[in-house]
Amino acid sequence: MSGDVPVMYSDTGSVDLRSTMDIQITALEWMPFGDGYLKYYPDTDEDVYLEQTQDGSLIVRPEKYRERVLSEFDYPLDQVYHGENELLLRLKEYYKNCWALKLHDPYISLIITILTQNKTADSARKTFHRLQHHYKGIDVYKMASADKKELEELIRTSGPYKADFIIRCSQEIIDRWGGSLEWMRTAPTQEAREALMSLYGVGPKTADCVLLFALGHSVVAVDTHICRVSERTGLSLATGDSEAAKRRVKEDLERKHRIPGMAHLLIINLGRDFCKAVLPLHHECPVEDICPKRGIRKEKGLGLIEE
Incomplete structure (x- = not known):
């Protein structure tokens, strides 16, 4: 990657990359690296680097991932609220350069959110990146059959006890729903929420994060900061x-x-x-x-x- 020539572009307009990457589960697939972020793409077995320069332009390396990376930026936050609350109207204008990222695979979202439980986002990011590399991309079947001791070591910095959560909830997803959470995309929100919370190791906030950031349900994930x-x-x-x-x-x-x-x-x-x-x-x-x-x-x- 070090030999690639940086490619500059601003296809997504004025993007505040820091805000975009710091506040949503979807962004935790990107790990802080140097002055930017690194993401592993399992289908090509490559890391991709994303950085913002002082003039606001985005740098992506390797260049061939340009369209793929930029396509992950969905819309700016000035589009998320159209009500009459003065506070929210002012905030959406202030944070108009912060972008929502596109929804991603609900299983991946579930695992990332479990890794964030009682841990910092940066810790979860590093752990997820390590898992992705080790397994050449994770999926429900790989995690359901993972060696528990090996998995505990891989996720030690995010809580080794979560290995049990990951393995057991993966097995439950296979046993109950054939290995997929996609059915929840069109299910009633409360039904999908209750189904997620019935999985081992999944609480209210984890369920809401998956519903919002992966399945497209309009729910608010409440934590101490939101309170x-x-x-x-x-x-x-x-x-x-x-x-x-x-x-x-x-x-x-x-x-x-x-x-x-x-x-x-x-x-x-x-x-x-x-x-x-x-x-x-x-x-x-x-x-x-x-x-x-x-x-x-x-x-x-x-x-x-x-x-």
Whole structure:
């Protein structure tokens, strides 16, 4: 790969690659590498490198993957919300250069999401890249028959205990549905969600991530960050991040505000960039003037902190 000549292009328009790659399960197939990202394509047994230059152009190496890589960018986030909530309208304009990536294989999405459970995204990315290389591409049959001790070692940095999750849920997918989750694409959302949650090692957030990022269902995947930002901005009256609070936040976002699933990426971006757990950056926040700042108080000498 080092001998390839960088190819510059901007077919996707103004893409904020960092935002695009940091907030969605689909992007975790791309592993941080140098100043960019690396993805393994099993069908060609090659790694592909993607980077953004200072002028915003995208570099892809090898050049022959140009169209394939760019085709994975689906649409910018200014298309994810068309309601009347002022906060979301402002956020979709602010993050208009962040893109949603195309849906991918639901089984791959399931495995990546399991790897993220209680771990950082970067840890999951490295582990997934290692798995892909070791097995020359993973699928439900390879994982169902994987050697448990070998798999534990391969995923050690993301939690060796998850080997049991991966093997058992893969076997269940084969036994119940002939090895495919594709039927869930057209199934009622609640039916598909319950089916996913019946798999060993799959909880509410994991199920919602697969439904949203792989199967096209409009659900909000709620975690502690979504809870925090939703509380502070008044999108939800729930407090804290208990399981009960997460259920309330999910109901408020999906039913009360009717927020499309992909629009919750705007909330994640806000939490990551400005609405931080400790000392949120109010002076820089794009919605500072309309945010009620619930659950935050002033502390002399420290600025605004969480109560």
